[in-house]
Amino acid sequence: MKLRSIELVVPGAAAAAAFLTDIWGMAPAAVRCGTHYLRGSGTDPYLVAIEEGDEGFVRSTTFVCSEAELDGLRGRVAASGLNAAPAVSNDPGGGHGMIVELPEGALFRFLASTEQADPIDGRDLPVQLTHVVINAKDAEVTADAAESALGFRVSDRTKGMVFVRCNDSHHSTAFARAGFSSLNHVAFEMADMDAVMRGIGRLRDHGMAPAWGPGRHGPGANVFAYFIAPFGAVVEFSTAVEKVPDDYRVGAPEDWTWPEGRIDQWGLSDKDNNALRAAEQRFRFRREWTPQPLETATV
């Protein structure tokens, strides 16, 4: 199981795609029916899909998995009572599976039998997505559903978040204790710390300063730099997220405290809490499909 992509609807899709290619550092993969597909250097056919719409929202966050994993998911999701429907992907890479609505509306799509792309060169391209973080009113309820229905596992809990993994990467998603339900941010994995630093410089060349970072987190130990994209979403350059064993001990908030005045390992940068909190409320989730029994899959 692996996080692959996020599918967004954005007013001004072409401008958002231009920011992600010309400044953020992605490569165009395809434009289909007005949707811009943007990729990184790795084997995922795309990482971000941007579709034009009157209002910004998240259509789905997509994970790819094996047919066996999909079979397991189908049973657990059906038993969970969560809203779900079979799904066939017309996005690059194709595949089939299901889309699931988590308790506060977050939409996770799971696809098997997807095609991969040939990797491409580019030291400033993101390699892949590393995590998509979701805001929740009750992060524990959503995390419980991710564990019981999706087979994900909680890695750590902090005062602010529940970090959840779907493979040996410390987290592929996290649920923030935000008091509302929305997209928190999308994190792109860069090849190394130099690529993160060059990315910060590239955005500075275009008059954009980090909303937070550079820094190194506690849980996951990844390097980060957060920006508010011109199209409104919070995006992150990240690298070096920790790999964890199966028996990783789940950390509790009291395991992840900071000295006075610190909120990351390095303490280099200020965090623009007000701007980030406003941006984190811009992209909600919108379910535009009718729940259906997963047994009726026609694929």
Ligand SMILES: [Fe+2]
């Ligand atoms: Fe992050």
